[in-house]
Structure formats: C-alpha cells, structure tokens
Amino acid sequence: xxxxxRQPARRRTAVLRREAVLATVPVAVAALLGATGPAxxxxxAAGAGDPYFPLSxxxxxxxxxxxxxxxxxxxxxxxxxxxxxxxxxxxxLSRFDLDLTGLEVTGVTVDGLPAALRRHGQELVVTPxxxxxxxxxxxxxxxxxxxxxxxxxxxxxxxxxxxTDDGAFVAGEPQGAMTWFPANSHxxxxxxxxxxxxxxxxRTAVANGVLLGQRTAHGNTTFHWRETQPMAxxxxxxxxxTFKVEQYTxxxxxxxxxxxxxxxxxxxxxxxKKLPSVLEWESTLFGPYPFRxxxxxxxxAPDVGYALETQTRPLYDSAPDTDTLxxxxxxxxxxxxxxxxxxxxxWLNEGFATYAEWLYDEQHGGDSxxxxxxxxxxxxxSDHLWxxxxxxxxxxxxxxxxxxxxRGAMTLHELRKAVGDRDFFRILRxxxxxxxxxxxxxDQFVRLAExxxxxxxxxxxxxxxxxxxKPKNT
Ligand code: TRP
Ligand code: ZN
Numbered sequence: 001x002x003x004x005x006r007q008p009a010r011r012r013t014a015v016l017r018r019e020a021v022l023a024t025v026p027v028a029v030a031a032l033l034g035a036t037g038p039a040x041x042x043x044x045a046a047g048a049g050d051p052y053f054p055l056s057x058x059x060x061x062x063x064x065x066x067x068x069x070x071x072x073x074x075x076x077x078x079x080x081x082x083x084x085x086x087x088x089x090x091x092x093l094s095r096f097d098l099d100l101t102g103l104e105v106t107g108v109t110v111d112g113l114p115a116a117l118r119r120h121g122q123e124l125v126v127t128p129x130x131x132x133x134x135x136x137x138x139x140x141x142x143x144x145x146x147x148x149x150x151x152x153x154x155x156x157x158x159x160x161x162x163x164t165d166d167g168a169f170v171a172g173e174p175q176g177a178m179t180w181f182p183a184n185s186h187x188x189x190x191x192x193x194x195x196x197x198x199x200x201x202x203r204t205a206v207a208n209g210v211l212l213g214q215r216t217a218h219g220n221t222t223f224h225w226r227e228t229q230p231m232a233x234x235x236x237x238x239x240x241x242t243f244k245v246e247q248y249t250x251x252x253x254x255x256x257x258x259x260x261x262x263x264x265x266x267x268x269x270x271x272x273k274k275l276p277s278v279l280e281w282e283s284t285l286f287g288p289y290p291f292r293x294x295x296x297x298x299x300x301a302p303d304v305g306y307a308l309e310t311q312t313r314p315l316y317d318s319a320p321d322t323d324t325l326x327x328x329x330x331x332x333x334x335x336x337x338x339x340x341x342x343x344x345x346x347w348l349n350e351g352f353a354t355y356a357e358w359l360y361d362e363q364h365g366g367d368s369x370x371x372x373x374x375x376x377x378x379x380x381x382s383d384h385l386w387x388x389x390x391x392x393x394x395x396x397x398x399x400x401x402x403x404x405x406x407r408g409a410m411t412l413h414e415l416r417k418a419v420g421d422r423d424f425f426r427i428l429r430x431x432x433x434x435x436x437x438x439x440x441x442x443d444q445f446v447r448l449a450e451x452x453x454x455x456x457x458x459x460x461x462x463x464x465x466x467x468x469x470k471p472k473n474t
Contacts (some may be wrong), residue, residue, distance in 0.1 A: 041092035041131035046123050048186035052343040052396040055122055056175050057186025058097040061087045064137075066191055066233075068181050071198040071220075072205070072240050074167050079103070079148050083181050085140040092134050095127040099178035099185040103146035111138050122178055142182045151176050154397035162304060166261075167203055167240030169301040171308040171315055174343060174399065177233035187339045188439070190230035197238050198222040204243040206259045208236060208311045210293050227311060229291055230437050232339050235311040239297050250276045252283070255293040257313065261300040267319035268298045274322060278329050278360075285359065286330070287429045290337035290436055296325070306400070309353070311336045323357045330356030338435040345442050346399040347390040347465065351408020352428075358409060373413045376406050381470040391442055391465030411464035418460055419453035427452050 044060025047053075067084040081103075101122045108115045110128035118125040124142070132138050148161035153174065160176025162169045170180060177185045184191075197205040201219050209227030216222075227236075243259035250256060256275065260268050275296065283289050295313040304317035307324055309331030316324065334356075335349035358369040367375075379385045387401075388394050390408040398404065416424040427449050431440065434448070446461050463471045 041094035041133075043094055044091070044096035046097050048184075048188050050186060050188075050342050050344075052399065053175055053186070056099065057188060058099065058123075058184050060091045060093045060096050061089050061132075061138075061184070062189055063087045063184045063191045065193070066181065066183070066236075067194045067196075068238070069196045070180075070205075070238060072168065072238075074200060074203055074240055077147050077163050077168075078145065079161070079180065080145040081143070081181060083140075083142045083144070085142075085182070087138055087140060087184075089132040089134050089136050089138065093128075093132040095125060096132075098124040098126065098140070098142065098182035099175075100124045100142075100144070100182040101151060101178045102149050103144045103179075105142060105144045105182075107141075107143045109141045115140075124182055140182075144182070148180050151179055154395065155400060157305065157400075158303075162301065164241060164299060164301050166242045166300075167199070167205075168238075169241075169299050169304055169315065169317065170237045170239045171304070171306075171310065172234040172236060173308055174234055174396065177236060180238065181233075181236075183233040185233040187232035187234065188341050190232050190339060190437075190439075192229065193225075193227045193231055193236060195225045195227075195236070195238055196222060197225075197240070199240050202242065203240055204245060204259055205238055205240045206243065206257070206297050206313065207238045208313060209291075210255060211257060229311070229337075231311045231336070235309065235336055237297070237308075237310040237313070237315055239299060239310075239315055241299055243297075246272075250279065250294075252280070252289070254279065254289060254291075257293065257295040258298070259295070260298040263300045264298045264316075264319040268296075268316075271320055271322055271325050272296055272298070274325065275329070278326055281360070281363070282326075282330055282333065282356065285356075285425060285428065286333045286432045287436075290333060290432070294329075294332075296320075309335055309349075323360070326357050326360045327353045333432045337437055338432060338440045339438070341439045341441055343396060343399055344393065345391075345440075346393065347404050347408035347411070348440060348442060348445065350400070350405045351390060351412055354405045354409035355412040358413070369413055369416070373410055376410060377473070379470075383470075386470040389464075389466050389468060391461070407464065411461070414460055414464050415449060415457065418457065419449065419455060423453045 044058055047055045048057025063085050065086040069082045071080040099122050108117045108126055113129050116127040150158035150160040150162045159171055160179030177183045195207040198220050199205045201216055201221050205223045207225035212224045212226050214223050246258045248256050291312045293312045297315045301317040307316045309328045314328035330353040334352035358372040362368045388403050390404045450457050
C-alpha cells in the first residue's frame with residue numbers, strides 16, 4: 001500500500017519550476033481618497049489583506065451568491081460568460097474591485113444600472129452610480145468573453161482555467177478563479193454558487209454540488225450545477241471534457257457524481273469504488289460529511305501535476321491512487337468546510353489531509369502513523385523537509401511544498417502523542433464541527449487543542465509549526 005520509506009506526501013506529481021515570482025504589489029491604500037461626506041463612502045480595498053497574495057480578494061463587500069452562466073467553445077477555446085453576484089456592502093462603498101484577469105469585459109451593471117469600469121492588472125474596478133451604504137444588498141452583473149488562460153503561481157505551477165485536448169481542467173487554488181469569473185477571490189469570502197455551462201454536445205461540464213438539469217439542443221448541452229453550501233472561489237470548478245459519468249446515492253443519502261476521462265477509466269475504477277467507504281470512514285473520524293453531494297472528476301491533463309479538492313467533487317489530473325483519494329476527500333472537512341483566513345495557515349489544509357492518509361493507511365493494513373512519522377523523521381537536518389516551518393511558510397511560493405504537507409502532518413502526530421488518541425480525535429471532530437461552513441485559524445486550533453486536552457501545548461506547536469530547522473526528538 002505504502003512504500004516503506006515514503007516520499008513526503010504532497011499532491012504535486014510534476015517537478016516544480018522554482019522561479020521566485022514574488023507578488024510585490026502592496027494592498028491599495030486608496031480607501032481614504034474621495035470621502036467627502038458621510039454618504040460619500042470610500043473605495044473598497046484592492047485586496048483581502050493577505051500578505052502572500054496581496055491582490056487576492058477585495059475589501060468592502062461580501063458575495064453571498066454567484067450565478068455564472070458560461071458557454072465554452074472548446075475547439076476555439078473561447079469562453080462567453082455572464083456573472084451575476086449577489087453581494088452585501090460591509091462599508092459605505094463608493095467603488096469596489098472584483099478579481100478578473102485576461103478576458104474582455106463588455107459591460108457591468110450594479111442594481112441594473114450601468115457602472116463605470118476600469119481594469120488595472122487583476123483588479124476590475126467598478127464604480128456604481130451611487131454609493132452603496134454599509135449593510136445594503138446589491139447585485140452586480142458582468143458580461144465577458146475571451147480565451148481564458150491559467151495564471152502562473154509564485155511556485156511556477158499553473159492554476160485557473162487550463163485548456164486540455166478535449167476541454168479544460170479548471171482548478172483555482174490559490175488564485176486561479178479570476179481566470180474564468182469575476183470574483184472576490186480569497187477564502188475569507190465564501191458564497192453559494194449556481195454554475196450553468198454550455199458545451200458542444202458530447203462534452204460534459206462538471207461543477208460543484210448537485211446537477212439540477214442537463215439539456216441538449218442545436219448541438220450543445222447545457223449543465224446546471226448548484227452548490228448551496230458556502231464555498232471559497234478557489235474551490236469552484238467547471239471542468240469540461242469527454243467523460244464517462246456515473247451517478248448514485250450512498251447509504252447516507254449523499255449524491256455521488258463521478259466524471260472520468262475514458263483514457264483514465266480502467267485505472268480509476270478500482271480507486272473510485274472506494275469513495276463511499278472513504279466518505280464513511282472519514283465521517284466516523286471527523287464528524288458528518290459537510291456536504292450533500294460528492295464525487296470525483298478524473299481528467300486526463302498530463303501537464304497539470306496536481307489534484308485539487310474542488311468542493312464536493314475533487315478534480316484529479318489523472319487516475320488517483322487511494323492515498324490521493326483519501327487526501328482530497330479529507331480536504332472536504334479540512335480546507336473546504338473549514339476554510340483558511342490567510343494562506344499562511346495552509347498547513348491546516350495540507351497537514352490535515354496528509355495526516356488523513358496516514359490514518360487511513362494505519363487502519364487499512366498499511367504503515368502505522370508512527371511509521372510514516374519515523375520514515376520522515378529519518379531525513380537528515382539538511383533535507384528539504386526541514387527548510388521552513390509549516391506554520392510560517394514564508395510566502396506564496398512555498399504553500400504547496402513538502403514541509404507544509406509532511407511536517408504539517410508530523411505536527412498532528414506529535415499532538416496525538418501528547419494528548420492521547422481519545423482527545424486527539426475529539427479535537428479533530430470538534431474542529432470540523434465548530435468551524436463547519438466557516439473559517440479557522442492556527443491560533444484557534446491551538447486553543448481548541450489545549451481546551452479539549454487540558455494541557456499546555458504552546459511549546460509543542462511552537463516547535464513543530466514555527467521553529468526553523470529539524471525539531472529535536474521528543
Ligand atoms: N491543494 C492541492 C492538494 O494538496 C494541491 C494544489 C492545488 C497545488 N493547487 C496547487 C499544488 C498548485 C501545487 C501548485 O490536494
Ligand atoms: Zn492537499
């Protein structure tokens with residue numbers, strides 16, 4: 001099941017190109033300009049305040065719902081889109097930004113009235129006719145089209161709308177949502193989604209949540225998907241390809257929709273068969289599955305090099321192995337339901353999903369978690385594994401690197417040894433339950449662990465999450 005000396009688990013399968021493309025643009029401080037009176041309002045910030053990705057997300061409003069209507073001409077690789085955002089002002093707002101890169105915008109309205117529009121890098125700056133008062137609901141429509149292209153992340157990998165030979169692999173972590181729809185693209189802001197997408201007949205478009213309808217007319221098929229649970233923009237997908245589709249309902253009433261590229265089907269089948277039992281096993285450990293639908297999108301996208309825990313329906317660039325299925329499914333609790341407030345806390349996603357793999361192996365005839373830990377701990381102090389501490393990766397170029405995954409999981413194993421199994425699993429369940437559908441920070445996790453165990457754990461977390469270099473054996 002697991003090789004005796006496992007590679008630090010991470011979901012990358014391709015070699016990283018290590019170009020240091022650091023984001024250097026500061027968060028806009030234009031917010032105070034132009035405020036001339038109480039009703040005038042101020043501009044929403046150009047970013048959500050995340051130092052790793054300063055322009056991701058925006059200030060001044062919350063998106064309650066995205067209604068995306070898309071048409072993908074997969075042969076020409078062109079996308080037509082209309083986005084309707086139901087938003088709420090969180091300050092008196094004279095103007096606000098959306099994140100969108102590439103693509104041509106042909107019109108923006110706010111509450112039905114044409115709004116002024118400016119493009120500035122990834123910022124789509126929208127100035128409505130009138131100031132939007134704090135607390136007020138408003139509706140933004142954006143009409144756009146063009147040839148979507150992925151963005152290059154600080155670590156050199158591509159994310160966003162990634163064309164494939166039969167459609168597109170659509171994966172937005174950490175910043176690619178803006179390549180295919182105008183978004184408040186930071187996990188701090190979570191929203192429900194309707195995604196309606198039309199593709200040439202014979203192709204399938206798969207998004208998050210439940211398939212409400214599918215109809216074919218004039219050589220095109222339209223798929224209407226709905227995710228009612230709060231979702232971060234990076235977890236949205238609208239993956240297009242030639243897929244074999246399988247649908248069923250589990251004993252627990254979860255709707256499963258699997259879409260598999262025929263080229264991956266024979267290798268994917270034995271792994272996908274385990275999905276219901278993996279969901280059930282994870283539910284016993286982490287608490288009830290947080291969503292009503294589930295499944296997998298198994299694409300054939302050999303250049304991508306990673307899988308993504310797209311909400312309800314993880315996206316794989318090729319047939320996954322069991323550990324990868326377990327990992328992406330665990331993210332539904334850790335990352336998707338309980339979201340980050342800052343990318344710096346990424347170990348709360350990747351360390352937890354990796355530890356889920358260790359637990360799965362331990363309970364299914366593979367290595368014990370202790371053996372997984374020991375195999376990693378054996379790596380010498382000079383090893384890349386110890387290059388930076390997982391609680392403070394240092395920048396966006398490191399968030400998907402080995403220390404986050406492997407040493408993040410080691411941190412949880414240390415916690416388990418310190419508090420014992422009973423309290424450890426209580427902590428995991430309480431974390432998933434108390435923050436379900438919302439957010440969690442590293443500080444909150446540490447406090448929860450201390451509260452449940454009644455132990456002081458700041459030393460343990462300080463050592464494993466925040467201290468440079470290989471920790472001493474304890
Ligand atoms: N979160 C993904 C996983 O671990 C991995 C991932 C998403 C990723 N986007 C990425 C890895 C970009 C490298 C680059 O399941
Ligand atoms: Zn992961």
